[in-house]
Amino acid sequence: MVAWFDRYLRRHLDGLSQxxxxxxxxxxxxxxxVIYCNHPSWWDAAVVILLAGKLYPGRDHRAPFDAAMLARYKIFERMGAFGVDLETARGGAQFLAAARTILSDPKAVLWITAQGRFQDVRVRPLGLRPGVARLPELAPGALFVPLALEYAFWEERGAEAFAAFGPPMTGADLAAxxxxxxxxxxxGALTDTLDRLGADVMTREPERFRPILAGKKGVGGLYDLWRRIAARLRGRSFDPAHRSPTR
Structure with missing residues (x-):
């Protein structure tokens, strides 16, 4: 599935960078x-799966998922998602019980969209669900890491996806x-990471970022085919990007 989402993101977005x-x-x-993030887009699940596979291939990855949505997208259950009822106290108890078991494994990575719902990247306060603050009590030895996600249209047809990790915090320090x-x-740690990422995204300066993967450039279809033929007839190499580094 990491390979499938890699191809899917390359085809539909301009790339993923940090x-x-x-x-x-x-x-x-x-x-x-415990990597907890904001939740601005449908693309978040794909980005998390790619980050998990590319950065932590030898670890066991799990993530809470809205039980109603998991019933519709069963494939995510096979990739480590577990259902949680977001609207009831019973769902909160399910989440904590599952998290306790997951975090007993030192190789586990628990990915959490801590807002619990889709929310614009600019909304403040973020409104994290309180369940994430219970986890340090269950796993004081875990490392808690904020992950900021953002998407923006720059020069190309597809949007750019951005991911930024903030400074980690130990579970023991948080539990105190x-x-x-x-x-x-x-x-606060996630807000600071989002604000810093947003400031970089607004500059539209690619040199501030390093790519995790690059997407497909250009318009595609007959238009790019015509441009490719025209470049070849002129004896030039064809670059489908809207603005190449050389111009």
Missing amino acids: PLWSVPPPAGHPAPL LPRAERLARLE
Whole structure:
């Protein structure tokens, strides 16, 4: 599925990049990882699957998923998603019970769209669900890492996808805080990462980013076929990008 989503993203988006300052937690970290992110788009699941496969191929990846949506998209269950009823206290208990089991494995990575719903990247406050603040109590040895996701149209037909990891926090440090303060710290760390990523995205300067994968350039179809033939007749190489690095 990582390979399938890789091809799918390359075909429909212009690429996936992270800013130069983004440092993902090391794959060999000897404890579970909790990577929590905002939830601006349908594309988030595809981006998370790609990040999981490319950055942490040897780890066990799990993610809570709206139970109603999981019933419609069963394929995600085979990729590590587990159903949670987002609207009831029973769903919260299901999430915590599953998280306790998952985070007992030092090779586990728990990916959480912590807003629990689609929300515009510019909305403040982020409104993280309180369940994410309960996890440090269950896994004080885990590393908690904010992940900012954003999408923007730049020079090409497809949108650019961006992912940025913020500074990690230990579960033990978070567990030492009262729950309300703990949730505020988690939300503040993600907000700071989103704001920093957004500032870079607004510059529209590709040199601020390093690519994770590159998408298909150009318009496609007959128009690009005509451009390719015209370039060949003139003895030039064909670059389908709207604006190549040389011009």
